[in-house]
Amino acid sequence: MKPIEKTLAMTLLATCMATGAAHAKTITWADTSDVYSMDPHGQAISPTLAFLHHIYEPLVRYNKELEIEPALATGWEVVEPDLWRFTLREGVTFHDGSAFTAEDVVASLQRATHPDSPIRGNLPAVARVEKVDERTVDIHLNGNYPLLLNDLTNVYVLDKTWMDEHGALDPVDPSKGEQSYATTHTNGTGPFVLDTRRPDAETVLTVNEQWWDEAQHNLTRIEFTPIASDATRVSALLSGQIDMMLSVPLQDISRLENAPGFNILETPGLRTIMLALNQTPETLGDSGAGDNPLRDLGVRKALYQAINMELIRDKLMRGKSRNAALPVAPAVPGYDASLDERFPYDPEAARQLLAEAGYPDGFSIGLDCPNDRYVRDEEICQAIAAMWARVGVETRVNARNASNHWQTALNGGSDVWMFGWATLPMLDSFSILSQVLTSPHDKYGAWNPGGYENAEVDTLVEKISVAQDEQERLSMIAEAFAITKAEVPLIPLHQQPLIWATNDNIQLPQTPDNKVRLWYATVE
Structure with missing residues (x-):
């Protein structure tokens, strides 16, 4: 190849490479x-x-x-x-x-x-x-x-x-x-x-x-990087190391809104954050009681009424969450507004319920939470632990990354654990009824390691699964939710907001x- 031909070939190659780079889009x-x-x-x-x-x-x-x-x-x-x-x-x-x-x-x-x-x-x-x-x-x-x-x-x-x-x-x-x-x-x-x-x-x-x-x-090209630290994730976005982030920390929303070159995407979420209560074992791993106090309805309701969700919403969630009494959001088919009223926050009533259940001096318990999965998940658990301590329930918070959290909880190793449910992919209340609130059998109850079982709920779920009349189906869903709300196998907390940020x-x-x-x- 002659020198001039070589020069032209190198120039053409460089131009092609530059054009390819210009058209390459990576997130x-x-x-x-x-x-x-x-x-x-x-x-x-x-x-x-x-x-x-x-x-x-x-x-x-x-x-x-x-x-x-x-x-x-x-x-x-x-x-x-x-x-x-x-x-x-x-x-x-x-x-x-x-x-x-x-x-x-x-x-x-x-x-x-x-x-x-x-x-x-x-x-x-x-x-x-x-x-x-x-x-x-x-x-x-x-x-x-x-x-x-x-x-x-x-x-x-x-x-x-x-x-x-x-x-x-x-x-x-x-x-x-x-x-x-x-x-x-x-x-x-x-x-x-x-x-x-x-x-x-x-x-x-x-x-x-x-x-x-x-x-x-x-x-x-798509490059995905897990960054557990909220501060590090925000810094990575602001410095250009990443182009997009999920789970924008509530305290950083205004900072990103005021920074040039970024968009904040926010919408109400479907995911309800809850606490599941392990009724399966005779004794609990972190309990100081001689038996499993979570088997007692009064204890479960006491733990519910000892949680001040208004305080959590206003202080930790900066007013952006929606307190919930049902395990599904309003947008999910099967939601019934008449049932969506929380048991009142009442520490005195909680103490009375504990005394009536045989725990006047309380007991100790473990509360397992992810520290990288939900909005302010570990902070919420720490706040709940402090609230439970005020009614005599000494609570040890075990915060882990999501993988270890699920491995422990789904194998029955947690006393109480945090989880979220968005009814996905079904986008219907039957999702949580069939997988969380039905006793484990056949294809049901895959997410019920807490061992909640109610024959009436199981029967309703079987009927809901084949109901063709939509009004009849919704009526049975409401009936099942009324039963489970009264029996407190889990404690609904809130629906968290969805907040993303992008370039x-x-x-x-x-x-x-x-x-x-x-x-x-x-x-x-």
Whole structure:
């Protein structure tokens, strides 16, 4: 090559590289905790499932208006009340180039509903799945069930051949320390591909150029970093280390609003923050009592009435939370305003209830909380511990990162523990009734390690699951909520606000389910 030709070639290469860099769009974002697992059937934790939706896809999905639309399925019909038929999308490939077929759907739904699956409760009505042909799948239900599409929005499809080759056809439960190839590797059909994964440090995705859908984003790369510290997360945004953050600290909202170059996105949240009470063991790990005081209704109600939620709302939440008496938000179908009145804050009544239950001098108890999952989670627990101490209940707060918190709580190792529930992906009150307030059996009660059991509630849940008349269904939901409210198996606290912050060159829809959908994001 002649010198002048070489110079021109180098100039052209540099120009192409510069043009490519100019068109490359990366979003670097942070949340309080890491993605729990790369296995979409390995946990039921909403932020992790939301992140994995960038890699994997369901048969149907919610759009940015939270309306259900086709995804890997292009259509469906109710052949019989207990049989739904789905037509699958043609021309879809997994990230490794394998074709998407009916066998993948059958294997994935069988995996998700396996007795050992942590997300089996997300498909409570599914009895079996069968292939009709390469583009058609039948889902057989236990009976009439109106919420199947809602359930399917959060159950993702994996490649059967890939799972078989890597010994991952059966699910594993990370909360029990189990892992499989799918825990750390991925092969989805979604808009982005896993590039690198460093747990608790960084997860990087790159764009899937072969995605079947018409992209509404202009991203080429996503970099996700967990940053537990609120102050560090805000500093990272202000200094340009990240472009977007979730869970903006309440005390930093005005600071970011007044800083040039940033947008604050705020909307009321669906997630209700609660305390679950462990009634299962005869004695509690942190209790100084000779038996389990949480088995006594009077004790549970005393703990409820000793919590000053107005103070927590006004001081810790800066007036941005909504105090709750029900485990669902007003926007969730099944919410009944007539039941949404908290038992009054009354320390004297709480002391009297404790004395009547045989604990005039109180007892000691453990309160387990995440310190990186909810808005001011650890501070709320510390405040509640101080309130309980005033009525004689000595409380030891155990604050851990979310992964360790769930591992302890879901294995029954907590006395009282904080958790949040947004009824996702179902977006219906049946979600918490079937998974938290129903006794563990079959596909029910997957999130009920506290052991609450009421035969009347169990019967109502079975009836709700097949009710076709909407008013009848809502009436039974209200009846179940009335029973559980009176029996206090858990203590609702509040719905927390959803507050995100982004650079002002990012356009991104925010939805009440608090799920980031970056396939709708654009960077100017």
